[in-house]
Amino acid sequence: MNVKRLASVVMVLGCVSAFAKAPDAIxxxxxxxxxxxxxxxxxxxxxxxxxxxxxxxxxxxxxxxxxxxxxxxxxxxxxxxxxxxxxxxxxxxxxxxxxxxxxxxxxxxxQSSQKGITSLVTYTTDNPTVAYGLSNAVQESNIKSTITTLSGYATRYHTSATALTAGSWLKTQWEGYAAGRSDVTVELYNHTGTPMKSVIMTITGTAQPSEVVVLGAHLDSTSSPTSTAPGADDDASGVATLTEVIRVAMLQGYRPAKTVKFMAYAAEEVGLVGSKEIANAYKLAGTNVIGVMQLDMTNYQGSSWDVVLMTDYTNAAQNTFITGLMSTYLPSLTKTTSSCGYACSDHASWTNAGYPASIPFEALMSQYNPYIHTVNDTLARSGDNANHALKFAKVASVYVAELAKGTVSVSDTTPPTVALTAPTSGASVSSIVTLSATASDASGINKVEFLVDGSVVGTATASPYSYQWNSASTANGSHGISAKAYDAFGNTATTSAVTVTVSNTSTTAAFDPTLKAPRCFSALASCDSGTLLNGRAGLGPEVNKPNTINGSCADGLNGTYHSDESNDRIKVSTLDGTPFAAGKTVKIEATVYAYSATTDKLDLYYAANANSPTWTLIATVSPPGTGIRTLTANYTLPTGTVQAVRARFRYNGSEAPCGTGNYDDYDDLIFAVQ
CATH class of the missing domain: 3.30.1370 (Ribosomal Protein S8; Chain: A, domain 1)
Structure with a gap:
C-alpha cells in the first residue's frame, strides 16, 4: 500500500475516535x-x-x-x-x-457454508391477495422513523446499556402492533455469549404450526468503549424493514398458515453470537424451520441494482424462489447476485445449522456502504430517507406471504379515487414544475405515480401527493401529464392526461431515469451537467450514482471527498455557438478534483448512440496541479441524434472506458443532436 492510500485509511479509522461522543455506560x-x-x-x-x-x-x-x-x-x-x-x-x-x-x-x-443444503420445501406462488396486500401497504416513512430511533442511541454495542434499552424499546413496539392478538407473542431471548437479548415475535400458524418461517436482522451495532456507533444502515435498516412488515401484517389481520418468527438478533457484530445460539437451539430441539431470510443493510444503494442476492452461505433453491417472487410481484425491481466470500451475517448461522437461508442485500459486495462501523453510519448517508429499504420490505412481505401462506382479514377490490390538481390543461411549463394530486381509498393509498406521456417520472408515498418534475428532462413541445394511484391491495386508478407545453431554453442537464445519467433533451449549443456529478460513489453529494449509462460502470469506493479523485462536472459546447449537429466541433470541459498532477489522468470518450454506446477515446489529459481543475479537449460530433461523452478520472491505471480502480470516477453526459 502506497503512502497516499495508507494515509487515507488512517484518516477514516481515526475519525471514529477523534470526533465521537462518549457512548452510554457499558x-x-x-x-x-x-x-x-x-x-x-x-x-x-x-x-x-x-x-x-x-x-x-x-x-x-x-x-x-x-x-x-x-x-x-x-x-x-x-x-x-x-x-x-x-x-x-x-x-x-x-x-x-x-x-x-x-x-x-x-x-x-x-464446511457447509459454501454448499448450503438441499431444501425439502415445495415452493409455490399462489397467494397473490396476501402478497399484494402486504407489499403494497408498507410505507417508507415508518421505516425511516424506526431507523431514526435506533440510530439515535449512542451505540447498540452488545455489552452497552443502550443495547438493552434498544431491545426493550423494540419489544414494546412489536407488542403494540400485535395488541389483541392471542396468537402472537413477543419475547426477549436470553443468551449465554452476550448480555444483550434478541427480540423474537412469533405468529402461530393456523394450519401447519410446526413448520416455521424465520425473518431476521441484527439489532446490535459495532463500537469501542470510546466511540459511538449509530449503525443506521448496519443494521437499524434491516430491523426497521422487518418492523414495517410486522406493522402491516398486524394492521391487515394477517394469519399465516405456518408459524412465522421475526427476530432481531443480539451480538452479530462480534461473531454472529445471538443467531448462532438460536439456530443451534432450534436444531437441537428439532424445530422444522423451512426457510430463513436475513436483512442486514437494506438502505444504502451503492450499486445500480435494487436487490442483490448472496449466493454463498445460502440455499440455491430458496434464492431461486425469491427471485421468482420478485419477477411475479415486484417486476420493477432490478436484481442480481453477488457473494460475501465469508460468513457475513446471521444467515450463515442458520445455514451452518442445516436450514435453508437467504440474504437479499443492498448492493454488490464490492459496493456496499463504506461508512458502516464508523460514526458516519447515519441516515444522512442514505439521503435522509428509507426509499431503498422500502424495496426490501416489499421483498420480505411477498416472501412471508408465499412461504408461510395464510390470509388477511382486510380485503378490498375497489379502486382508489385520484385527481390531478397541477398543472392545469393548456399550461406552458419550463424548468422545475410541481406535479400534484389528491387521492383516497378506504384501505389507504400506497403511492401516487406521476406520468409524462405514459411514463412514470416521479412517485409520492405520502399526502399531500406531489413531485418536483424537471421539465428539462423532456424535449420541448406538447406532452400529456397524468397521475396514477395505488391502494394497499394493488387496485389502481389513473386520471385522464392534461396537455401542457414544455418550453425550455436551459442548457443544464436533468437526470434521465431511463438511461440513468444526466441528459439534455433539446439540441442546443451547450449541455452542462451542473451539480449532478459532484462527488464519487458515496463520497460527496453525487446523486443517482454512478451516473453512467444504465449503471454500466461503477465508481471506486476508496478515499475521501475532495481529498481523493472525483469528476464533478462535464460541459459540452459548440465552438461557434450554434446548436449541436453532426460535423460540428465541440469542446468538453471536465471539472475534477485532483489528488496528484502525476498519477491522476482524465480519459474522455464519446459515443454516437447513447442508447447502445460504443466508446471512442478522444484524449487523455493530466491535471496541471492538485485540487479543483478544469480540463478540456475538442472533438467532432459524429452522426446520431442522442449522443454521449464519458469522463473517466483515474488514479494510475491505463486507458479504458471502464476499469476497476478503487479511486476512479466515471460519469456520462447525454445530449441531443440535430
Whole structure:
C-alpha cells in the first residue's frame, strides 16, 4: 500500500475516535474469557493486525482446514477484530464466534457454508391477495422513523446499556402492533455469549404450526468503549424493514398458515453470537424451520441494482424462489447476485445449522456502504430517507406471504379515487414544475405515480401527493401529464392526461431515469451537467450514482471527498455557438478534483448512440496541479441524434472506458443532436 492510500485509511479509522461522543455506560460483563473464532484463512493477517494494534500477541491457531481457520482469542478482542475486518478486508463481521474449541473444530469439519443444503420445501406462488396486500401497504416513512430511533442511541454495542434499552424499546413496539392478538407473542431471548437479548415475535400458524418461517436482522451495532456507533444502515435498516412488515401484517389481520418468527438478533457484530445460539437451539430441539431470510443493510444503494442476492452461505433453491417472487410481484425491481466470500451475517448461522437461508442485500459486495462501523453510519448517508429499504420490505412481505401462506382479514377490490390538481390543461411549463394530486381509498393509498406521456417520472408515498418534475428532462413541445394511484391491495386508478407545453431554453442537464445519467433533451449549443456529478460513489453529494449509462460502470469506493479523485462536472459546447449537429466541433470541459498532477489522468470518450454506446477515446489529459481543475479537449460530433461523452478520472491505471480502480470516477453526459 502506497503512502497516499495508507494515509487515507488512517484518516477514516481515526475519525471514529477523534470526533465521537462518549457512548452510554457499558453494562457489566463477565470476566474476559477465551473464545474461538472461525475465519477465512485469507484474513489471518487482518486478525493479527487488529491484535497488534492493541499491543497483543497474534491469535493462537486451533485448527485449519481448506479455506477456514480456527483461532483462540479473548472475548474483549472481538470488536477490534470486527472493525479491522471492515477497514482492511472490506468485510462486515467476517468471522463466527464459538464458545469452545470443540465447536470451532466441528465447524471446520462441517464446511457447509459454501454448499448450503438441499431444501425439502415445495415452493409455490399462489397467494397473490396476501402478497399484494402486504407489499403494497408498507410505507417508507415508518421505516425511516424506526431507523431514526435506533440510530439515535449512542451505540447498540452488545455489552452497552443502550443495547438493552434498544431491545426493550423494540419489544414494546412489536407488542403494540400485535395488541389483541392471542396468537402472537413477543419475547426477549436470553443468551449465554452476550448480555444483550434478541427480540423474537412469533405468529402461530393456523394450519401447519410446526413448520416455521424465520425473518431476521441484527439489532446490535459495532463500537469501542470510546466511540459511538449509530449503525443506521448496519443494521437499524434491516430491523426497521422487518418492523414495517410486522406493522402491516398486524394492521391487515394477517394469519399465516405456518408459524412465522421475526427476530432481531443480539451480538452479530462480534461473531454472529445471538443467531448462532438460536439456530443451534432450534436444531437441537428439532424445530422444522423451512426457510430463513436475513436483512442486514437494506438502505444504502451503492450499486445500480435494487436487490442483490448472496449466493454463498445460502440455499440455491430458496434464492431461486425469491427471485421468482420478485419477477411475479415486484417486476420493477432490478436484481442480481453477488457473494460475501465469508460468513457475513446471521444467515450463515442458520445455514451452518442445516436450514435453508437467504440474504437479499443492498448492493454488490464490492459496493456496499463504506461508512458502516464508523460514526458516519447515519441516515444522512442514505439521503435522509428509507426509499431503498422500502424495496426490501416489499421483498420480505411477498416472501412471508408465499412461504408461510395464510390470509388477511382486510380485503378490498375497489379502486382508489385520484385527481390531478397541477398543472392545469393548456399550461406552458419550463424548468422545475410541481406535479400534484389528491387521492383516497378506504384501505389507504400506497403511492401516487406521476406520468409524462405514459411514463412514470416521479412517485409520492405520502399526502399531500406531489413531485418536483424537471421539465428539462423532456424535449420541448406538447406532452400529456397524468397521475396514477395505488391502494394497499394493488387496485389502481389513473386520471385522464392534461396537455401542457414544455418550453425550455436551459442548457443544464436533468437526470434521465431511463438511461440513468444526466441528459439534455433539446439540441442546443451547450449541455452542462451542473451539480449532478459532484462527488464519487458515496463520497460527496453525487446523486443517482454512478451516473453512467444504465449503471454500466461503477465508481471506486476508496478515499475521501475532495481529498481523493472525483469528476464533478462535464460541459459540452459548440465552438461557434450554434446548436449541436453532426460535423460540428465541440469542446468538453471536465471539472475534477485532483489528488496528484502525476498519477491522476482524465480519459474522455464519446459515443454516437447513447442508447447502445460504443466508446471512442478522444484524449487523455493530466491535471496541471492538485485540487479543483478544469480540463478540456475538442472533438467532432459524429452522426446520431442522442449522443454521449464519458469522463473517466483515474488514479494510475491505463486507458479504458471502464476499469476497476478503487479511486476512479466515471460519469456520462447525454445530449441531443440535430
Amino acid at each position: 453494562a457489566p460483563v463477565a470476566k474476559d474469557r477465551e473464545v474461538y473464532i472461525t475465519v477465512g484463512t485469507d484474513a489471518l493477517e487482518v486478525v493479527n493486525s487488529a491484535l497488534a494494534g492493541q499491543g497483543l500477541a497474534a491469535a493462537t491457531l486451533a485448527g485449519q482446514k481448506g479455506e477456514i481457520t480456527a483461532l483462540r482469542v479473548r472475548a474483549s478482542q472481538l470488536n477490534a477484530i470486527s472493525r479491522e475486518m471492515h477497514a482492511k478486508a472490506n468485510r462486515c463481521g467476517g468471522f463466527i464466534t464459538h464458545d469452545s474449541e470443540a465447536e470451532a473444530l466441528a465447524a471446520l469439519e462441517g
